[in-house]
Amino acid sequence: MKNLKLKSARAALDLSQQDLADKVGVSRQTINAIEKGDYNPTINLCRAICKALGKTLDEIFWEEE
Amino acid sequence: MKQHQKVLLGIILSICLVLALLSGVIFKDKENNNKSDQYWKQTITIENGKVSPESSSIDFRVTEDGNYNIAYSWVPEGTNVDDIVNMDRSESTFITVIKITDKDGVTKFSTSAGAVNLNTINYLEAGDYTATYYYFTDRDTFVEYAKKHFCSEDEAYDLADFFDFENYVKDGTTVMNYNLSVTGEGIANSGSPLIMIGAFIAIFVITIILVMVGKKAKTGSLPEFDERQEIIRGKGFKYGFFTILISLGLALLLDSANMLPMIHSSLLYTLSIFAGLFVFAEYCAWNEAYFALNQNSNYIVIYTSLIGVFNLIIFVMNVIRGNLFENGKLTVSFLNLICALLFLSLFVTCAIKKSINAKEESED
Incomplete structure (x- = not known):
């Protein structure tokens, strides 16, 4: 399932996928795969992304019912 | 690397390529009609x-x-x-x-x-x-x-x-x-090996230069992959391993039944290893897990493409000299073509992915 919350949080800070990837220490394709829903990150990567975007885990990665 | 250094590098490389290519033509073995x-x-x-x-x-x-x-x-x-x-x-x-x-x-x-x-x-x-x-x-x-x-x-x-x-x-x-x-039986010309040795020395020097200027290590010299890449590479190793197993089994079967008499046994088994390498490299490259985060992919692709081109040149030279077959059997000289295809296919895959990535980034 696509992670639109991640994409919008990133866009709100005017960050490209590469910018976020560099902040978090992963490849751009990994960020892309997470946003597309092709890859489920580990909790450590989730925390790193949230920290980079200034959001909580629920705000980025909690699935709406 | 500064612009004039890149130009100089390109000129040196081009000269080496031309020399290596021409050496097979200019210095080809003389016929001995005795x-x-x-x-x-x-x-x-x-x-x-x-x-x-x-x-x-x-x-x-x-x-x-x-x-x-x-x-x-x-x-x-x-x-x-x-x-x-x-x-x-x-x-x-x-x-x-x-x-x-x-x-x-x-x-x-x-x-x-x-x-x-x-x-x-x-x-x-x-x-x-x-x-x-x-x-x-x-x-x-x-x-x-x-x-x-x-x-x-x-x-x-x-x-x-x-x-x-x-x-x-x-x-x-x-x-x-x-x-x-x-x-x-033919007279080997002493000029051709000298040209080839010179070309290979030049490639070695260029490789050193590329390695020294191409590396953009962030946290050390060992390649670093992110978690997604590690998973992809693990799968790639698995698929490559099973490809080798299956192709080796097939090679054993074909060789023992003498169903491919036109291919040397050593070549047949080596092809199995290349099949596994190809599967691993292509799977990782397509899923963007071939290059580490701290590696400059452009330089690596250029370098491996050069190796591919050189192998292709050597293969063509072997064909011209009639070294591809010995007593009606395909020799290990055929591996030069396989090497060339392996390295050049990596170049093609990376080029396609780069194009796709550029499109994704522009849509982002």
Whole structure:
């Protein structure tokens, strides 16, 4: 399932996928795969992304019912 | 790297490529058209176990240094030369040993097993040579000759036992038909290897330069992959491993059943390994897990593409020189093409992914 919350949080800070990837220490394709829903990150990567975007885990990665 | 350095690097690389390519054309092996084919008869008499004459000789000349295929055969008159492969040495009732010497009497080649026909390739310098045929009907004379010319005393006695003189030497007169054929096999040109060595040294130097200027290590020199890439690479290793297993099994089956006689066994099994490498590399490259986070992918792709191009050049040169097949079988020279395809396919995959990524980034 696509992670639109991640994409919008990133866009709100005017960050490209590469910018976020560099902040978090992963490849751009990994960020892309997470946003597309092709890859489920580990909790450590989730925390790193949230920290980079200034959001909580629920705000980025909690699935709406 | 500054712009003028890139241009200089490109010029050096282009020169190396052109030299390597042209070396095969400019310095291709010269043909050696030397051929001498001689036929003659010799009457050999054995009386009371003594052979007469004890030897005979014939001269030949080669006009160029090179490798020569020297083919000998001798058959008793009345025997069809086509039946020579079925002949046993005992049918001649004496043992023949051949020695080829140059004009200074230095031995260039000597047979020892008394075979009735033989093909051998020897390097001969231009000059005159003598092929001398020595005939033996008794053990002691043969042992003296053998230990003096081509083996130790123990080996000479072993050979004499093997020939079993006592049981098949028979008195009588034999007219033998002899054939000695000396055919040039081609002369290797010394220029081509020098050019290739020079090209490879240049590639080595360029590689060092690329490694030194291309690395953009962030946290050390070891490649670093993110968690997604590690998972993809794990899958890639798994798929590559099973590809090797399956293709090796297939190669074993085909080789043991002799279903691919036109391919050398060593080549068949090596292809299995390349199949696994190809699967791993392509899977990782397509899923963007081939290059680490701290690696400059552009330089690596350029470098591997160069290796691919060089392998392609070497393959083409082998085809031009006729080295691709040996005795009707595909040789390991074919691996140059496989290497080229492996490295160049990586380049193609990376180029396609780069194009897709550029499109994604622009839509982002």
